[in-house]
Amino acid sequence: MQAALFWIAAFALLSGGYALLAPAVDDRMSSMRAMRSDCRMVRAIDGDTVDLACPGRGTMRVRIVGYDAPELFSPMCEAEHAAALRATQALRNLARQTPVEVGFQGHDHFGRWLADMRLGGQRVATAMVKSGNGRRYFGSLRGGWC
Numbered sequence: 001m002q003a004a005l006f007w008i009a010a011f012a013l014l015s016g017g018y019a020l021l022a023p024a025v026d027d028r029m030s031s032m033r034a035m036r037s038d039c040r041m042v043r044a045i046d047g048d049t050v051d052l053a054c055p056g057r058g059t060m061r062v063r064i065v066g067y068d069a070p071e072l073f074s075p076m077c078e079a080e081h082a083a084a085l086r087a088t089q090a091l092r093n094l095a096r097q098t099p100v101e102v103g104f105q106g107h108d109h110f111g112r113w114l115a116d117m118r119l120g121g122q123r124v125a126t127a128m129v130k131s132g133n134g135r136r137y138f139g140s141l142r143g144g145w146c
Contacts, residue, residue, distance in 0.1 A: 034103060036102055039053060039055075040053050044095060045088075046069060046091075047088050048128070049061065049112065050117075052100070052115075061112045062115045062117070063115070064116070064117045066123070066136070067135060070084035072085065072087075075145070077145075080144075087128065090128060090133040094120075094122070097120025097122065098119070101117065102115045102118075
């Protein structure tokens with residue numbers, strides 16, 4: 001199964017179709033990822049960052065992977081700030097769903113944990129993108145929100 005995903009991703013990169021296939025590959029990889037379900041969401045910091053409380057780890061700042069949301073604390077314009085407020089509220093609304101499932105993937109350059117996250121069985125990245133409160137993001141250049 002993972003070999004097939006590798007070849008699909010390789011073909012996508014070579015054919016210039018990465019932007020079209022990357023979300024499908026990312027969602028498929030997410031569905032195969034081991035998740036823990038003993039954490040709870042303490043609060044949404046912005047549209048793609050939360051504080052989680054996990055047994056044995058305490059409270060930790062987590063950047064949810066798979067999407068990017070507008071910047072709340074360093075917006076480039078008023079439109080981005082307004083969009084960030086909406087994205088933060090959308091994430092808070094999603095957080096009302098339980099259970100919380102988290103798959104940790106290391107740290108980012110700010111020291112936050114990176115994690116795939118599902119709330120009520122729904123992948124947060126997919127829900128935020130579908131609702132218009134985020135864009136797919138895989139670590140490359142980010143688009144502007146202004």
